[in-house]
Amino acid sequence: GAVVSQHPSRVICKSGTSVKIECRSLDFQATTMFWYRQFPKKSLMLMATSNEGSKATYEQGVEKDKFLINHASLTLSTLTVTSAHPEDSSFYICSARPRAYEQYFGPGTRLTVT
Amino acid sequence: QKEVEQDPGPLSVPEGAIVSLNCTYSNSAFQYFMWYRQYSRKGPELLMYTYSSGNKEDGRFTAQVDKSSKYISLFIRDSQPSDSATYLCAMSAGGSYIPTFGRGTSLIVHP
Numbered sequence A: 001g002a003v004v005s006q007h008p009s010r011v012i013c014k015s016g017t018s019v020k021i022e023c024r025s026l027d028f029q030a031t032t033m034f035w036y037r038q039f040p041k042k043s044l045m046l047m048a049t050s051n052e053g054s055k056a057t058y059e060q061g062v063e064k065d066k067f068l069i070n071h072a073s074l075t076l077s078t079l080t081v082t083s084a085h086p087e088d089s090s091f092y093i094c095s096a097r098p099r100a101y102e103q104y105f106g107p108g109t110r111l112t113v114t
Numbered sequence B: 001q002k003e004v005e006q007d008p009g010p011l012s013v014p015e016g017a018i019v020s021l022n023c024t025y026s027n028s029a030f031q032y033f034m035w036y037r038q039y040s041r042k043g044p045e046l047l048m049y050t051y052s053s054g055n056k057e058d059g060r061f062t063a064q065v066d067k068s069s070k071y072i073s074l075f076i077r078d079s080q081p082s083d084s085a086t087y088l089c090a091m092s093a094g095g096s097y098i099p100t101f102g103r104g105t106s107l108i109v110h111p
Helices: none
Strands: A004-007 A010-013 A019-025 A032-038 A044-051 A067-073 A076-081 A090-099 A102-105 A109-113 B011-014 B019-025 B032-038 B045-051 B054-058 B061-066 B071-076 B085-092 B105-110
Touching: A004 A090, A010 A019, A019 A032, A019 A090, A019 A109, A032 A067, A032 A076, A044 A067, A076 A090, A102 B045, B011 B019, B019 B085, B019 B105, B032 B061, B045 B054, B045 B061, B071 B085
Parallel strands: A010 A109, B011 B105
Antiparallel strands: A004 A019, A019 A076, A032 A044, A032 A090, A067 A076, A090 A102, A090 A109, B019 B071, B032 B045, B032 B085, B054 B061, B061 B071, B085 B105
């Protein structure tokens, strides 16, 4: 149980285009989902907390107009990187929370902006 | 001082060794303590979580929390090459339960 999927696993896009990443909890409902960014050999950087049916809460320094988050249902959250630039290239990981103190991560999405 | 400190390693051990991974923290409000394993280019996998102080065992893994010292540990017995990964500690307080992660320790178990 407690499986979280992410799609796509890898994406390459051109500078200036937008990319959407999906995060799904497959066998549980998640009122809260999180989006992280991870740089090589660095820890997870929380970008935003997404609650079903309400606006996401962004961490300080994260541009909400650039990283659009939608939590449309209890099993789906999406992250759209708008007008992507090479500096947005990173490993993006989502997680979903079935209970307050448990968090399960997706396999991650490797974004490369050329 | 960061809220959660974790030595990045790498920690290299021979197969069969007992591995000790540790984190220290500064926020006394933390009550929930988690350990995640992350293989290269994959998402973190929840290994164990404990509430407050004490020990918890699951197979070859034992998690220890010492709140008085603000110190948590993960022990891996009979380590295997398949245990080679990055291990991240995470902890959260009540309320939002949003975890704070350590930077991870890279573990290498060589045959």
